[in-house]
Amino acid sequence: MAGRGRARGSGVVGLAVLLLVLLVGCGGRPATDTARAEVQRVLDRRAAAVLAHDRAAYAATGDPAAYTRMRAVPLAAWSYRVTSVRPGGSAAVAADAELSYRIEGHDRAPVTVARTLRLARDGAGRWAVASEEPAREAGQQLWDQGTVAVVRGTHSLVLGVGQSGALLRSFAGLADRAVPAVSQAWGTDWARQVVVLVPKSLDGMAALLGSPASSYRGIAAVTTGETGGGPDAPADRVIVNPDAYAMLGPVGRQVVLTHETTHVATRSDTNAATPLWLSEGYADWVGYRGTGRTPDEAAPELQKAVREGLAPGELPSDQDFGFAGDAARLARAYEGGWTACRMIAERWGEEKLDAFYRAVGEHGKRPGAVEGAMESVLGTTLEDFTAEWRQYLHDELG
Incomplete structure (x- = not known):
């Protein structure tokens, strides 16, 4: 000094x-x-x-x-x-x-x-x-919080503060498995590399994001990046909450990293036109794809609502995804988006799901984006799709 x-x-x-x-x-x-x-x-x-x-x-x-x-x-x-x-x-x-x-x-x-x-x-x-x-x-940069350790994976770069080398290597392994899984679902037209930041604690995660820690309690990871960012944009950062991650089992940890990696892959096709039920639901769909998890295992909060006669009447709104709100409501929002994307993949096909996601983003602005893509890609209307989704919830979770 x-x-x-x-x-x-x-x-x-x-x-x-x-x-x-x-x-x-x-x-x-x-x-x-x-x-x-x-x-x-x-x-x-x-x-x-x-x-x-x-x-x-x-x-x-x-x-x-x-x-x-x-x-x-x-x-x-x-x-x-x-x-x-x-x-x-x-x-x-x-x-x-x-x-x-x-x-x-x-x-x-x-x-x-x-x-x-x-x-x-x-x-x-x-x-x-x-x-x-x-x-x-x-927000802070990771080196504001302490000495940064670096682990390189085949498809990943993991930067951590206050964590063991073994833990950082485990994140590199999760990311290295996530990248090919995402490419198999989405395609290979993206960087196919992931940057993962692992701070020491929830407080460190919140400081990197410039937000209160209470906003991310129970959230295992988030991805930051430029919405609609093209090939010349900075790389997205997957920022981990090590406190929440420690509560997950092996499958849950992989699902979360694959979910966040999906956001990295789809970033250039995600913009103001894309509702959160689609961006988060698609990321969850890729995350769970191939895990064998059934709807009652992956959507327990939504199943509870359906069985109590409280099934949602509409697709989740962006407001339903607020981190600072009710945890059960947030879980139902993610589960609702996942079930909607799962239904598209099952009934229209995985290629149609990808095409639908891209078509929504191509619209560029929210009004009419989902409706237009449903008509042009899925051959249906938002009203009919919502009714079919509600029935799907009863069939799968009732």
């Missing part, structure tokens, strides 16, 4: 003088521009040191501990763009910056995140980074 060195000599411009020039509006280059340029030069050197794996050069820019935390991450690009500089205390500034980075072999475009850095003068009067953290309301 760099100390707060004092400015020495008349050639070093102190922060107070910089601010004074800004306030009185004197001629010449604005003081904030000067400070911003100086900070940018420090961060440029810092980025170059990251890519060169030069710990000494990195330490020369301040805060050397950050290098240790992230040094195992295979990076193809790393850069900062300073967006603003403001006073941060005596002989110190706070800088807002965009960090852009790419993971080698996975990200075809950079991931860009907002960061806040604090810089202070070192003993020689040079700016040095004292700290770096996510900007307000931005």
Whole structure:
């Protein structure tokens, strides 16, 4: 950690003088521009040191501990763009910056995140980074939580913090089995690689997502990515909740990883037109495909509702999938989407299910997307499909 060195000599411009020039509006280059340029030069050197794996050069820019935390991450690009500089205390500034980075072999475009850095003068009067953290309301990066360990699989890259190598290797195995299973169902026109992030706990998962931990309690994993992202988008990240994962058996763990991998594969065909009952139901359908799980085993909450005379009258709404709501309602929503997709696969065929998913996404916007795809691909109407699905629930779960 760099100390707060004092400015020495008349050639070093102190922060107070910089601010004074800004306030009185004197001629010449604005003081904030000067400070911003100086900070940018420090961060440029810092980025170059990251890519060169030069710990000494990195330490020369301040805060050397950050290098240790992230040094195992295979990076193809790393850069900062300073967006603003403001006073941060005596002989110190706070800088807002965009960090852009790419993971080698996975990200075809950079991931860009907002960061806040604090810089202070070192003993020689040079700016040095004292700290770096996510900007307000931005999620953490995995290395913010500790030293990142890396495990490479045949079809996967697993990054973890605070976890054993054996556990990380087990996730690589799950992902390596998930990728061919998804390709068998969906096809091979996708990256066929998965990036899995395994934080130490539920709190770590929530921090990566920039949300309260209560939103993900009981959720084993989520996938983040650009909806409708094309081939040049950053790779999706499957973010694991290790607390919930520990409660699952071997089949459940595989189903979850295959479900999340399906989201990775279908991302470019998923957009605002795609209802959650279809995107989540299809991912569950692929996850359970080949496991031999029966509807009463895979849809216990929905079975309970059907047998109590409380079968849903409509397909699940997007609101039914809220993580912060009632857990039973959330389970019924997932089970409802799965049964709808299972019915399509059984009665129209698996190829029609895939074609239906893609046709909904091709519409680009929600109104009319499902209705149009049902007519063009399945030869039915939403009303008739819903009635058939309701009967399917009674036949399979009653």
